[in-house]
Amino acid sequence: MRLQLIGHDYKYAAEQMLLTLFPRERPVYPPEGVADDGARIALEGGEAVCTLFRNGRTYTGRAPADGWRTQRERVRAEQRAVKLSFYRAALASGAPKPVWGALTGVKPGKLMARYLSEGKTAADFAADFDVDPDRAALCEATTRAALAAKASLAAGDIGLYVGIPFCPTRCAYCSFISSDVRASEKLVAPYLKALLGEIRAAGEEVRRAGQRPVALYLGGGTPTTLTAEQLDTLCAALAEAFDLAALREYTVEAGRPDTITAEKLAVLKKHGVGRVSVNPQTMSDAVLAAIGRRHTAQQVADALALVRAAGNFAVNMDLIAGLPGDTPEGFADTLEKVLALAPENVTVHTLAIKNGSFLASRPEALPGAEDVGRMVSLAGRRLAGAGYRPYYLYRQKYMSGGFENVGWARPGTGSLYNIIMMEELATVLAMGAGGSTKYAGPDGSVRRRTNPKYPKEYIERMRENGI
Ligand code: SF4
Missing domain, CATH: 3.30.160 (Double Stranded RNA Binding Domain)
Incomplete structure (x- = not known):
């Protein structure tokens, strides 16, 4: 225009x-x-x-x-x-009219927090920006969860993030840096060596600064693409580098069910991991095939059974509304199948078509905004009815229909790391390729430091840094 x-x-x-x-x-x-x-x-x-x-x-x-x-x-x-x-x-x-009215930011909770602190209400927020009242209510609920999390943090509390940029295959909608491990297998060992070096250096930085890790998150990529032995080495290195005595939460993305084994879960349990994400995105085999996941819905259920058998993990499951070939009816079926698996958290994303993803070149394969809206609304109603509460929310550019991503949790099971990260409540020190450290200042300012995106560049940078 x-x-x-x-x-x-x-x-x-x-x-x-x-x-x-x-x-x-x-x-x-x-x-x-x-x-x-x-x-x-x-x-x-x-x-x-x-x-x-x-x-x-x-x-x-x-x-x-x-x-x-x-x-x-x-x-x-x-x-x-x-x-x-x-x-x-x-x-x-x-x-x-977009559901978020004239609001364009990715973190509407920041604005809502300002409204609440000035004694204004969700209704004022809705009226000022022409936001749908149900979106304003959702935003108020997640903002209140963020304010509660903020109140629970002490000065010096920080989050830690460790990135493992490998996955079994690359999803069609992926715009992350993750590499298909079949093509990049020879990089895994040198990558881990470099990562362990960075972990040791970061541990010293945290000790010197007198900071206290309260949430630790292994993401990526799919960390469980690593072998049980590699996971063991990584978790042991983290325990050695950081004082984890005050850790309130230890999460590992086990996003792809085809990477989960009893042996790996036993390793995670041994190291005190208490949360895992098993992410179906959809429980339709046809849609899974269309997005290149190369696993079935049955494998998701089997992976969940392994997780439950391995011990007391809180489980998050990610879903995406708006995947190619999906319909509101298909999405409703996915929701029921996921609810039957009784995860503690369900995160409902709206598909965001980012440059760099395969789907960016095939917009005709995607459901329309109206259908995506029906999927998102259904998810909200069904999850609330099943006892889940919204606890974090964010928006992204290029989202189908301009909707949002919402983390839902059974009371008391929401992820502290997700809130800290999304609302920038504390410093999050990131290690690994593509890691983006956010130093949170006492005045609410945030300073960023990013690592090289790709494993090869990352390995080289660590070498240059003498790590
Ligand atoms: S599992 Fe996630 S990081 Fe890995 S390829 Fe799929 S979208 Fe990308």
């Missing part, structure tokens, strides 16, 4: 709104301006005015940029006005 900004340079705000309202369009800034096709967004006299020219007609949206006292608040108010004016003009032109 052709865009023209007048009296401001809030490109990012305008483009975020464009992506939300017209996901298939990309911004273009013609040097001659916009007079007949596109959107012109002006900011003057404390008000943003959007003039939208579409299909030979003109629509106008207005929003005030007022109520600010500091420069920071001024920028925030102006960005909000730019978005809202664009939003109002677009809705007047017949664009469908």
